[in-house]
Amino acid sequence: xxxxxxxxLLLAFIPCWSAASAQDVIxxxxxxxxxxxxxxxxxxxxxxxxxxxxxxxxxxxxxxLKGGPAHEVFLRNHLGENPEEFRARWRQxxxxxxxxxxxxxxxxxxxxxxxxxxxxALGYVSRVSTRDDVKYLPVTKR
Amino acid sequence: MPRRMLxxxxxxxxxxxxxxxxxxxxxIHGFATQGxxxxxxxxxxxxxxxxxxxxxxxxxxxxxxxLTDNLRVGIQLHMYQLGxxxxxxxxxxxxxxxxxxxxxxxxxxxxxxxxxGLFNDSQDxxxxxLWILLPQSCYPVDNKSFYLSHVGGEVxxxxxxGSRAGKVQYRGYAGQVYLDLTGGYLKESADNGLIFTSAPGxxxxxxxxxxxxxxxxxxxxxxxxxxxxDGKGPEGTDHVSPFFVNAHYAQFEKGKFYFAGEYRRxxxxxxxxxxxxxxxxxxxxxxxxxxxxxxxxxxxxxGAYYSHYVNKALDTNLPENYSKDWVVSGRYDFNSxxxxxxxxxxxxxxxxxxxxxxxxxxxxxxxxxLAAKIGFSF
Numbered sequence: 356x357x358x359x360x361x362x363x364l365l366l367a368f369i370p371c372w373s374a375a376s377a378q379d380v381i382x383x384x385x386x387x388x389x390x391x392x393x394x395x396x397x398x399x400x401x402x403x404x405x406x407x408x409x410x411x412x413x414x415x416x417x418x419x420l421k422g423g424p425a426h427e428v429f430l431r432n433h434l435g436e437n438p439e440e441f442r443a444r445w446r447q448x449x450x451x452x453x454x455x456x457x458x459x460x461x462x463x464x465x466x467x468x469x470x471x472x473x474x475x476a477l478g479y480v481s482r483v484s485t486r487d488d489v490k491y492l493p494v495t496k497r
Numbered sequence: 498m499p500r501r502m503l504x505x506x507x508x509x510x511x512x513x514x515x516x517x518x519x520x521x522x523x524x525i526h527g528f529a530t531q532g533x534x535x536x537x538x539x540x541x542x543x544x545x546x547x548x549x550x551x552x553x554x555x556x557x558x559x560x561x562x563x564l565t566d567n568l569r570v571g572i573q574l575h576m577y578q579l580g581x582x583x584x585x586x587x588x589x590x591x592x593x594x595x596x597x598x599x600x601x602x603x604x605x606x607x608x609x610x611x612x613x614g615l616f617n618d619s620q621d622x623x624x625x626x627l628w629i630l631l632p633q634s635c636y637p638v639d640n641k642s643f644y645l646s647h648v649g650g651e652v653x654x655x656x657x658x659g660s661r662a663g664k665v666q667y668r669g670y671a672g673q674v675y676l677d678l679t680g681g682y683l684k685e686s687a688d689n690g691l692i693f694t695s696a697p698g699x700x701x702x703x704x705x706x707x708x709x710x711x712x713x714x715x716x717x718x719x720x721x722x723x724x725x726x727d728g729k730g731p732e733g734t735d736h737v738s739p740f741f742v743n744a745h746y747a748q749f750e751k752g753k754f755y756f757a758g759e760y761r762r763x764x765x766x767x768x769x770x771x772x773x774x775x776x777x778x779x780x781x782x783x784x785x786x787x788x789x790x791x792x793x794x795x796x797x798x799x800g801a802y803y804s805h806y807v808n809k810a811l812d813t814n815l816p817e818n819y820s821k822d823w824v825v826s827g828r829y830d831f832n833s834x835x836x837x838x839x840x841x842x843x844x845x846x847x848x849x850x851x852x853x854x855x856x857x858x859x860x861x862x863x864x865x866x867l868a869a870k871i872g873f874s875f
Contacts, residue, residue: 405666437795439796439830446526446625446874450557451622452571453610475566
């Protein structure tokens with residue numbers, strides 16, 4: 356990765372780091388996602404199934420980790436839920452015919468791999484990867 | 498024959514599973530539960546609960562596929578045995594096509610779950626609740642098919658009212674209801690001498706509006722439903738003119754606390770015709786509950802509720818016209834898939850959950866009950 360790209364990446368994450376705690380996860384999205392930042396309220400709505408689209412109207416495909424610290428941090432910081440509550444919410448949607456559960460992955464590598472090839476995909480990882488076939492989205496509180 | 502009936506959906510599910518290798522958007526989920534009831538007096542929910550009964554098994558498999566960004570199709574097959582209710586026959590719980598135009602408007606068609614109050618459409622999904630039995634005043638497990646789902650259509654959507662006014666979720670529907678031939682309502686009719694060979698049913702329409710208030714965790718809502726039921730058997734008929742059900746509810750979640758309450762009223766007149774005899778059964782059902790729970794640990798939750806039912810159309814001093822239930826409950830999640838629950842019930846009145854055939858010597862007005870359940874969901 357070139358020094359310029361590293362600098363751009365670093366600058367892109369300043370709002371993210373200031374908006375959330377230092378322990379927060381980093382949002383990773385497919386390159387087809389046109390938005391350059393995401394409101395915390397929209398992020399919550401997408402991962403709880405209330406919204407199926409980004410602010411620009413394009414289709415959102417939320418993906419999660421199956422468990423682990425990054426999964427718990429993401430749920431706590433952005434959804435205000437624990438893994439049991441999150442699972443219960445989606446089970447309710449699935450078993451009443453009102454939604455399809457977000458695809459869940461065993462590892463961050465597998466999640467990024469899926470995000471890279473899936474249009475509209477949005478997930479989270481614990482640290483920035485060196486891959487340049489995905490984009491990273493800062494979260495804003497407004 | 499029942500085994501053959503089980504084989505057909507099983508083979509179908511396997512076939513879908515094989516195809517899933519090519520169609521990665523297909524999702525398969527399911528759950529299975531086993532319950533146990535032990536009551537101090539009376540046999541509850543058509544089970545031999547006074548001797549301790551394990552005759553309560555529930556299971557479902559759902560298959561969904563997102564065909565496009567906007568279109569999703571799916572089906573859920575459900576089987577249950579609750580005492581003398583249900584049986585080995587597999588039922589289609591829901592089967593629908595769902596087209597979402599945008600986040601504000603979408604529609605579903607097929608057999609869809611009916612929204613009524615807080616939990617009507619999700620009452621089958623044991624894995625999401627702390628409780629083994631939901632408040633029976635509003636969600637009678639032996640009689641759930643009365644409102645559970647309909648064949649027809651539904652429109653739905655979310656509307657933002659601005660950052661200071663919260664959001665509204667709406668659902669409106671119309672269709673045809675078919676009662677479960679192996680459910681409690683038809684068992685009660687059979688106990689009275691009226692046996693149906695085809696499922697009674699009728700037209701239904703209604704809606705649900707729930708407001709997600711700006712105060713985080715607070716939801717307020719109301720549901721309304723109009724339904725009619727007609728059935729015909731060799732010995733007679735059952736007629737319920739269109740009646741109006743309304744439900745109002747609130748839910749508040751904060752941290753480890755959860756509170757909810759609901760009030761429902763359903764006045765209806767059932768007219769049974771058995772040969773020359775016409776038997777009117779007036780009902781003015783008033784039901785409410787209040788519940789609260791607390792998560793003691795990551796995997797351990799405790800709670801309590803009070804459920805109240807009374808039939809105001811008849812003498813409310815008689816135990817057969819009311820039911821009051823104090824409940825304490827605990828749930829432990831062993832892992833992401835397995836959980837166990839235990840629950841104590843202190844029942845007063847016999848207005849709900851009792852059948853003549855399983856209580857041939859009559860019923861005691863009060864009874865205590867222990868319930869336990871284990872479940873698996875994926």
